[in-house]
Amino acid sequence: MVFRPVLSVLSVLILGLSALSSAAYAQLSGHGGPVRGVAVAPDGQRAVTTSFDYSVILWSLDRGEANAILHGHEAAVNAVVVLPDGQRAATAGDDGKLIFWRFGDTQPARVVEAHAGRIVALTLSPDGKVIASAGWDGSAALWSTADGSLIQRFEGHQSNVNDAVFSPDGTMLATAAYDGIIRLWNLADGRLLREMTGHEFSVNALAYLPDGALLSGGSDETVRRWNTATGEETSRRIAHKGPVLDIAVAPDGKGFASGGIDGMVRLWKAGEEKPVHALAGRGGPVWALAYTPDGKRVLAAGNDSVVRLWDAATGQPLGDSGGEPVETAAVTAAAPQDKGAAIFRRCGPCHTVTADGGNRAGPTLHGIFGRKAGTVEGYPYSPALLDSDIVWTAETIGDLFTKGPDVVTPGSKMPLQKLVRQEDRDALIAYLRQVTTP
Ligand code: HEC
Structure with missing residues (x-):
């Protein structure tokens, strides 16, 4: 790539x-x-x-x-x-x-x-x-x-x-x-x-x-x-x-x-x-x-x-449609040598991490540590997250990727994805802590 x-x-x-x-x-x-x-x-x-x-x-x-x-x-x-x-x-x-x-x-x-x-x-x-x-x-x-x-x-x-x-x-x-x-x-x-x-x-x-x-x-x-x-x-x-x-x-x-x-x-x-x-x-x-x-x-x-x-007549790209692949912000943000950042590439298409990054398919993860589930204003959560009592911590976020969102927050619209290796979860959480903490 x-x-x-x-x-x-x-x-x-x-x-x-x-x-x-x-x-x-x-x-x-x-x-x-x-x-x-x-x-x-x-x-x-x-x-x-x-x-x-x-x-x-x-x-x-x-x-x-x-x-x-x-x-x-x-x-x-x-x-x-x-x-x-x-x-x-x-x-x-x-x-x-x-x-x-x-x-x-x-x-x-x-x-x-x-x-x-x-x-x-x-x-x-x-x-x-x-x-x-x-x-x-x-x-x-x-x-x-x-x-x-x-x-x-x-x-x-x-x-x-x-x-x-x-x-x-x-x-x-x-x-x-x-x-x-x-x-x-x-x-x-x-x-x-x-x-x-x-x-x-x-x-x-x-x-x-x-x-x-x-x-x-x-x-x-x-x-x-x-x-x-x-x-x-x-x-x-x-x-x-x-x-x-x-x-x-x-x-x-x-x-x-x-x-x-x-x-x-x-x-x-x-x-x-x-x-x-x-x-x-x-x-x-x-x-x-x-x-x-x-x-x-x-x-x-x-x-x-x-x-x-x-x-359609000339086959030429309009505007910046041709050329090199355009990476999403989160992907570009990932320094390749940082393992957590590399893993976060899986999240980046749907989540931003900064205060002004806004919501994509998923809510911004800015300030996620210590945040109650389902509380970003203006984001259309599923009832599963709105009604959840979970507070996001290293542990509960870790659970999300060992047990899967369908178990931790049944009915959530976040697609199922698992991180089976402890070291991968640790790296992701360390990275999240670094980039989402206000
Ligand atoms: C294809 C899109 C998509 C991807 C990829 C994705 N998520 Fe999500 N995520 C969502 C959606 C949608 C929600 C909201 C779910 C709901 O309302 O049920 C969500 C919710 C969350 C929440 C709860 C947020 C809150 O405010 O309660 C966390 C934490 C989270 N995602 C972390 C991650 C991490 C970490 C990754 C990468 C490993 C990731 N997500 C990858 C779509 C995605």
């Missing part, structure tokens, strides 16, 4: 979230963990992103500024669609919930218990009235954008469903599953029309071209094209080194973008076998892609918590 020494810790911490506006169309930095979903509003002015850090961020795209951080999910948030009115969005995550948001409000407008397992993808119907969700409970489902009610559920997948997309005429739903099979369903009567096989492993992403051809991306590194009328595979290309994670079709329908676990974004022309551009974001796996409505820019959601913007 390459570190960028010039990125001073202080400047990053002081800049904070709202002030991270730089050049127009720069990258979007604000999440505290991998970004899993990205969508752009119809007016092209706003974007919504979702992250492993449990949060949803509403961005002003032209200024690269976070306008609101929305908390409502109780787990990683994987998918987002902006509704056609441009005033609402729906998000879904590992908590199986489908949450509707109205821009300007900080509380969810509606929370729907949508799947019995994690939801990994959402898509909007061509008329904008229906949302399709893909779940790891082995089902896909359709929801009304008007009132969030369930319209239909498609079962009969033998495995996790990774994506669900509407045909351009709105009469069919295609689903992609972990078993490598693409299934085509008739929306009018819910009947399974066809199974399309060919992918060797999991199918991760689907997208229709306007002419009705279906594109699929899989863990077998390929993007394939299908004639859904006959079920035939009509073309295939090796798109990435490793699994293809997402596909987005350009608004004019003449090309598409693919993102992969190899950290690359590739831009393709619909009929050509070689990519037009290969964009190296250096942010690790690219989990999600979206075009702006004018087709001029591509947004790529990165594993390093950053959303990068690219010029």
Whole structure:
């Protein structure tokens, strides 16, 4: 991993979230963990992103500024669609919930218990009235954008469903599953029309071209094209080194973008076998892609918590989107020779340590020693921490990482992570004491 020494810790911490506006169309930095979903509003002015850090961020795209951080999910948030009115969005995550948001409000407008397992993808119907969700409970489902009610559920997948997309005429739903099979369903009567096989492993992403051809991306590194009328595979290309994670079709329908676990974004022309551009974001796996409505820019959601913007015509990064990996403040703060600091890199994406560092996915750890659990003002704790009598000390923090948050604070939304070695815990606690004590 390459570190960028010039990125001073202080400047990053002081800049904070709202002030991270730089050049127009720069990258979007604000999440505290991998970004899993990205969508752009119809007016092209706003974007919504979702992250492993449990949060949803509403961005002003032209200024690269976070306008609101929305908390409502109780787990990683994987998918987002902006509704056609441009005033609402729906998000879904590992908590199986489908949450509707109205821009300007900080509380969810509606929370729907949508799947019995994690939801990994959402898509909007061509008329904008229906949302399709893909779940790891082995089902896909359709929801009304008007009132969030369930319209239909498609079962009969033998495995996790990774994506669900509407045909351009709105009469069919295609689903992609972990078993490598693409299934085509008739929306009018819910009947399974066809199974399309060919992918060797999991199918991760689907997208229709306007002419009705279906594109699929899989863990077998390929993007394939299908004639859904006959079920035939009509073309295939090796798109990435490793699994293809997402596909987005350009608004004019003449090309598409693919993102992969190899950290690359590739831009393709619909009929050509070689990519037009290969964009190296250096942010690790690219989990999600979206075009702006004018087709001029591509947004790529990165594993390093950053959303990068690219010029779709030239393949050039916009703002500071290319170049070296951007490390979070906490990572940069870690002097490599200090073991505790090195271990704290696991915490840094979600926790700051200074008085003015603010909250990320987790509350600031400033003054953590002697602090009662769940008491940072303004941070949306889970009831588990709000109701806890724990006072954080070397011992109780140590417990958190031997027994795990699920035992020490049952119901906590801090993800499970254990430090099994005593020396690692000691080093972490010594480091925390040093950097969090006021
Ligand atoms: C992916 C995000 C994430 C990571 C990584 C993470 N935490 Fe947390 N942490 C949270 C969240 C979210 C909460 C609040 C939990 C709640 O409200 O239930 C939290 C709460 C805490 C608390 C209790 C704070 C309080 O005010 O009561 C401590 C202490 C803590 N984390 C320490 C750590 C340490 C040390 C690490 C690294 C070894 C770490 N966390 C890694 C997300 C994270």
